[in-house]
């Protein structure tokens with residue numbers, strides 16, 4: 258994506274103000290960094306050779322769209338109602354970078370039914386790799402699936418959670434099917450070549466409202482509710 262296109266995207270998304278990006282899993286109101294999550298993701302992805310939909314979604318080779326119609330796109334729930342998602346972290350990351358990644362993943366554990374666990378020999382798993390940019394597949398693809406977290410620019414608590422939400426089967430708020438009820442897309446300001454990033458998608462909105470805070474908070478109240486709803490986990494369905 259060109260810088261001007263990403264700038265436009267940001268303006269359209271109402272992100273022109275600097276929002277805090279959380280570092281190292283610290284307190285959310287301590288904001289050492291003044292760049293918001295979306296800005297940093299889009300900036301990081303400018304150098305990527307991948308075809309990225311909506312800025313940071315890899316198109317799977319096994320499905321012709323990043324829409325999922327079957328349960329196969331989601332991770333399996335076990336008899337205790339917990340969803341185990343095995344992962345590996347590339348050796349290219351330093352020990353402290355790996356710790357940031359693990360902290361961000363553990364951030365899901367207390368509030369949702371998701372449990373990220375180090376991979377033993379599971380067939381389906383997430384491989385965290387240091388490629389150019391921060392991006393993920395949408396949902397479970399099957400086999401080894403990459404989440405790219407470029408060392409210099411993506412190893413932040415909020416970005417990591419953002420990309421892993423995609424891997425769990427969540428898309429961006431601004432492409433959800435009912436987004437026109439909530440936001441106005443200013444098509445006149447969009448480069449026609451970039452317009453596909455704003456195509457509405459068939460999404461399961463799970464009776465949850467448009468989450469304006471999802472661009473600011475990495476794991477918002479509605480994110481937590483949706484993760485637990487998608488995986489039918491009601492025990493911890495509220496904060």
Ligand SMILES: *[C@@H]1O[C@H](CO)[C@@H](O)[C@H](O)[C@H]1NC(C)=O
Pocket residue numbers: 335336337338339340341372374
């Ligand atoms: C379900 O998954 C969780 C998290 O991986 C694990 O701790 C638990 O033992 C599993 N329960 C069963 C019954 O397999």
Ligand SMILES: [Zn+2]
Pocket residue numbers: 313314419423429
């Ligand atoms: Zn994204």
